[in-house]
Amino acid sequence: MDQMLAARLHIPSRTLRIEEIRRPQPGPGQVLVKVEAAGVCLSDAHLIDGTLTPLLLDGDTVTLGHEVSGTIAETGAGVTAWSVGQRVVLYAGEVRDGVTYTRGVDYDGGWAEYTLSSATALTELPDSIPFEQGAIIPDAVSTPWGAITVTGAVRPAEAVGVWGAGGLGVHAVQLLRAIGACPIIAVDPSGTARERALAAGADLALDPADSALRETVAAATGGTGLAAAFDFAGVPAVREQALTVLAPKGRLVMVGLTDRPLTVTDGTRFSYLQQQILGHYGSDMPVALPQLLRLVQSGRLDFAGSISDVLPLARAAEAVDILNDRTTSPIRLVLRP
Incomplete structure (x- = not known):
């Protein structure tokens, strides 16, 4: 035919x-x-x-x-x-x-x-x-793999955060676990997604609306913050929140797609801590x-x-x-x- x-x-x-x-x-x-x-x-x-x-x-x-x-x-x-x-x-x-x-x-x-x-x-x-x-x-696996191993250059024992535990984010958790990142902190407003992230290997799963999120991340990372944070949601508020819990020289890797602008609220702090924002695709x-x-x-x-x-x-x-x-x-x- x-x-x-x-x-x-x-x-x-x-x-x-x-x-x-x-x-x-x-x-x-x-x-x-x-x-x-x-x-x-x-x-x-x-x-x-x-x-x-x-x-x-x-x-x-x-x-x-x-x-x-x-x-x-x-x-x-x-x-x-x-x-x-x-x-x-x-x-x-x-x-x-x-x-x-x-x-x-x-x-x-x-x-x-x-x-x-x-x-x-x-x-x-x-x-x-x-x-x-x-x-x-x-895509669902190789995109987070590239974001983690190449763009984000995550090393074993580095503290990482994953915002959005959907089709790409949950695989990111699995892959981060496989390469030895620690701790792995997943952030998602959905209780189902948070449970899924824990099952995939996350050490903590937090609600972004939790007023104690910054304190919880600080406690889990010995006060240093995240070496790398991954935005799989493509939501401006996610990126702004992730920037607040980055460690000095920490990397924010933007994987989720959005046409909305990114705002760095405290540019002086961002520059002083020598943090980075990295775009990732595929x-x-x-x-x-x-x-x-x-x-x-x-x-x-x-x-x-x-x-x-x-x-x-x-x-x-x-x-x-x-x-x-x-x-x-x-x-x-x-x-x-």
């Missing part, structure tokens, strides 16, 4: 529809992947609600989905590294002429029965790792994905509990509604075409 189903977002109207479209054919240097699982991310919801807008999209409609796993269905001319039937995880983006394009944002992604990828923008998925877990690693896929897959395959990390539910592609809009509703507080929803 040369037709397939895909969840397509019309950008001008922000309308998401399941459509029957022509199945793409791999060109030179490309592979066609039969999608087995595709994650539903808050970034997808932001694209739909208009908070995010593609900057590099050719046209006005895109197939969503940047967290994708599947099997090679067909290879294009010149592709020798891959063969039909191999299990793969796709990078969340590709570099073209020195510019990074995000899958499912700037070009068609994996909320479809089939999707295209450059032959250099994917990695093999070990047989021991289910497609659902493999699919979420390119990860170095060729490095991060193999590292994380190796850690999962060896049993050092397990993301089975991160798959809150698996829904058919036809229910893509419902999956986004569930994510936006927050009452069930899912970590990751996955679509199966």
Whole structure:
């Protein structure tokens, strides 16, 4: 069959529809992947609600989905590294002429029965790792991994804080535990999210509305404060609060996306303490994905509990509604075409 189903977002109207479209054919240097699982991310919801807008999209409609796993269905001319039937995880983006394009944002992604990828923008998925877990690693896991190990440069025994224990933040807690950060303090207004953070390895889980938060952080860190604080919520108030509990030379790493301005209330104190604010986006896929897959395959990390539910592609809009509703507080929803 040369037709397939895909969840397509019309950008001008922000309308998401399941459509029957022509199945793409791999060109030179490309592979066609039969999608087995595709994650539903808050970034997808932001694209739909208009908070995010593609900057590099050719046209006005895109197939969503940047967290994708599947099997090679067909290879294009010149592709020798891959063969039909191999299990793969796709990078969340590709570099073209020195510019990074995000899958499912700037070009068609994996909320479809089939999707295209450059032959250099994917990695093999070990047989021991289910497609659902493999699919979420390119963003929900690799983004906090890059934020922690590269941008934040967290070292063993450093005190850290994680604001927002959702789909990325809860994985950040797991990863910080794995590299030996201590203590790990999670901050989230949701009691469910705080419990989830403790289960994932946080030493403390605090409500941001707690008037004693600063004192609690000080007590847990021997009075020094946090060496690194990670904002996974993308909320200005979170960033302002995190700055108040940073240690001298502490780093605030901004991972959550927002178009709202950041305010440094006490600029003199910030400069005197030589603190830093660092922006973070995505990860170095060729490095991060193999590292994380190796850690999962060896049993050092397990993301089975991160798959809150698996829904058919036809229910893509419902999956986004569930994510936006927050009452069930899912970590990751996955679509199966």
